[in-house]
Amino acid sequence: MIELLLDGFVNVLVPGNFIYLLGGLILGVVMGAIPGLTATMAIALIIPLTFTISPTQSLIMLLGAYNGGIFGGSISAILLATPGTPSAAATVADGFKLAQKGQAGKAIKTALISSVFGGLFSSIVLILVAEPIARYALKFGPGEFTIIMLFSLTIIASASGKSMIKGLIGGCLGLLFGFVGMDPVYSIPRFTFGNVNLSSGINLVVMLIGSLAVAEILIQIESVARGRTNAHLPPPMTKDDDRLTFKEFKTLLKTLVRSSALGCAIGALPGLGPTLASYVGYDMAKRNSKNPQKFGEGAIEGVAAAEAANNAVCGANLIPLLSLGVPGDTxxxxxxxxxxxxxxxxxxxxxREAPELVYNIYSGLIISNILLFAFVMLTYKFFTNIGKLETTVIFPVVCMFCIVGVYAFNQSLFDVWIMLFFAVLGYILMKFNFPPATMMIGFILAPLFETNFRLALLISNNSYAIFFKSPITWFFWGATLLSIVTIARGKIKDVLAERAIDKELNNI
Amino acid sequence: MKIKESKAEIFIGLFLFIFALLLLFYIIPTQIRFVPSATTSPRLMPRFVAIIIGVLSLTMMFFGYLKRNRLNQKEFSISQKEAKLVILTLIVIAIYTMAVKYIRYIPTTIISLAFLMWAFGQKSKIKLVLISTAVPIVIYVFFTNFLKIRLP
Incomplete structure (x- = not known):
């Protein structure tokens, strides 16, 4: 393992590969720092550029963008009180308060060190955990995989946000779109409406760019119509206002470890994502703090907790992806x-098929964190201007990038129409609080679930006993049940809280 | 335009319920061929999902109805100005997709980009001309020369 990892470091540091990692990271930080443009959008824009490059170059560039994008979101959260990415929302509370006190430099450096800490922590967990899980997963048959997919489908409910029904509907729509194309067992067309272009199904990247990137731009365009303002922040008064001292770092250590571990656990569970991690990390830090009253008033602990947790998701997210082929989030x-x-x-x-690539990914993830630290330390003053970029320029340009990116995928204008369809659908879903991420999870899981389910029934001569045969299936039935109970309990709590608010309002 | 959460849920629920019925009784039977000897029919999963959509949409309508008198309801809103800009953007992308085949990539992108920037409120003529010309050229050169992808 160590040898493969060292080889991975050498491979990533080769200039031909390193340049892609650096490029992805810079693009990620820049896009993350621009309010409205997310890490997801950075990745959506990069994917079409990866056709002609090697798998290592492609994946380290994307991971660099992911890492950079998640951190970049904290820059505008601190400077403009506008989270560049949803996962930086928890950073706003304390980060912006620090910036208002002239301590923007301290806040950004705290966010950076915490992000790097969280990222490295989760990379190590990934290296230690992913392969043993994958080795075990090789023993799984279609029956076991069906139950794993069923378990993964319950994640749709937990990724649903406030309304579980809306999340589940989004997931069902995703499943339906996943059925478009040829039937996996009988190879007959389904939902193609006689169009040959649809016979190979809907392309994942086209759908992602449409329903996430372009739909998000459409939502942001509304804010262009409303007009936007920039924040005016005071300069630092003392030297310490612009840096994180070693003494301060020592006091943050406990928070960093706790938040990173939480981020890892949340990232490893499919469907939860960095936004939830940052809130849970923030909440736990507040509960365990000696000065909880300082949270929300400019506590560096708050910034550290949120940022370590959300960046820890980056590496941990790859655990289900690499070991089971299940996507953790969008x-x-x-x-x-x-x-x-x-x-x-x-x-x-x-x-087994590409161990070198896996270790290149691990090394890329570790190096991207170190690179993120060096890059931001050198350039963070420049990034303070990014939030001031004109929306009248940035959104039309990104729109054009999305179109050309989708076209480049198959060199087909039909894909651009599909993108437009998903842009409209994604916009409507976002507008009415349907989380589009659930549609994405449903879309990805649809073919996996269906193929394994039908294969299992074919193998077992239509006997459903195959889904209860092995201890693994029982384990995942238990996990599915536990997941449903946990989600239901959370939702009941939410309903009760809502009712209490209703009662109070009625009394007034 | 403003719409209360409960009203929106009833309307969307109704729309989805009709969609689920359409799926079950028209789209699935016409779009997925019946395989007589199939142990697991190609229609099985889509039908199952259509039924779930139907049930969920009814549940959504029911909860929307229960919520109708609630005071702390969310309101979904969009102003005319916002809606106009969103629709305009979608129309520009649609026209762009139709036109790019005939007018070619660079001129179509220059016109569309400049128009969108102007529609979003960019008043500086220098920026309009410079950015809308430079971006398509850079993209074109990058895709055709570096990625070896032919643009229309």
Whole structure:
């Protein structure tokens, strides 16, 4: 393992590969720092550029963008009180308060060190955990995989946000779109409406760019119509206002470890994602702090907790992706697209088919964190201007990039129409609070679930006993049940809280 | 335009319920061939999902109805100005997709980009001309020369 990892470091540091990692990272930080443009969008824009490059170059570039994008979101959260990415929302509370006190430099450096800490922590967990899980997963048959997919489908409910019904509907729509194309067992067309272009199904990347990137731009365009303002922040008063001292770092250590571990656990569970991680990390730090009243008033602990947790998701997200082929969130779903472009399928077999690539990914992840630290330390003053970029320029340009990116995928204008369809659908879903991520999870899981389910029934002569045969299936039935109970409990709590608010309002 | 959460849920639920019925009784039977001897029919999963959509949409309508008198309801809103800009962007992308085959990539992109920037409120003529010309050229050179992908 160590040898492969060292080889991985050498491979990533070769100038021909390193330049892609650096490029991805810079693009990620820049896009993450621009409010409205997310890490997901950065990846969506990069994927079409990966056709002609090697798998290592492609994946390290995307991971660099992911890492950079998640951190970049904290820059505008701190400077403009506008989270560049949803996962930086928890950073706003304390980060912006620090910036208002003239301590923007301290806040950014705290966010950076915490992000790097979280990223490195989760990379190590990934290296230690992913391969043993994958080795075990090789023993799974279609019956076991069906139950794993069923378990993964319950994640749709937990990724649903406030309304579980909306999340589930989004997931069902995703499943339906996943059925478009040829039937996996009988090879007869389904939902193609006589169009040959649809016979190979809907392309994942096209759908992602449409329903996430372009739909998000459409939502942002509304804010262009409303007009935007920039924040005016005071300069630092003392030297310490612009840096994170070693003494301060020492006091943050406990928070960093706790938040990174939490981020790892959340990232490893499909469907939860960095936004939830940052809130949970923030909440745990507040509960365990000696000065919880300082949270929300400019506590560096708050910034550190949120940032360590959300960046820890980056590495941990790859655990289900690499070991089981299950995407943890939308970014992981996009990474599946990148793997497929290279003719590779993420999952347990990848450790046998392309072990070098897996270790290159591990090394790329570690190096991207170190690079992120060096890059931002050198350039963070420049990034303070990014939030001031004109929306009248940035959104039309990104729109054009999305179109050309989708076209480049198959050199087909039909794909651009599909993108437009998903842009409209994604916009409507976002507008009415349907989380589009659930549609994405449903879309990815649809063929996996259906193929394994039907294969299992074919093998077992239509006997459903195959889904209860082995201890693995029982384990995942238990996990599915536990997941449903946990989600239901959370939702009941939410309903009760809502009712209490209703009662209070009625009393007023 | 403003719409209360409960009303929106009833309307969307109704729309989805009709969609589920359409799926079950028209789209699936016409779009997926019946395989007589199939142990697991190609229609099985789509039907199952259509039924779930139907059930969920009814549940959504029911909850929307229960919520109708609630005071702390969310309101979904979009102003005319916002809607106009969103629709305009979609129309520009649609026209662009139709036109790019005939007018070619660079001129179509220059016109579309400049128009969108102007529609979004960019008043500087220098920026309009410079950015809308430079971006398509850079993209074109990058895709055709570096990625070896032919653009229309």
């Amino acid at each position: 970014v992981a779903a996009m990474l599946i697209g990148a793997f497929l472009i290279q003719g590779l399928t993420p999952g347990p077999l990848i450790f």
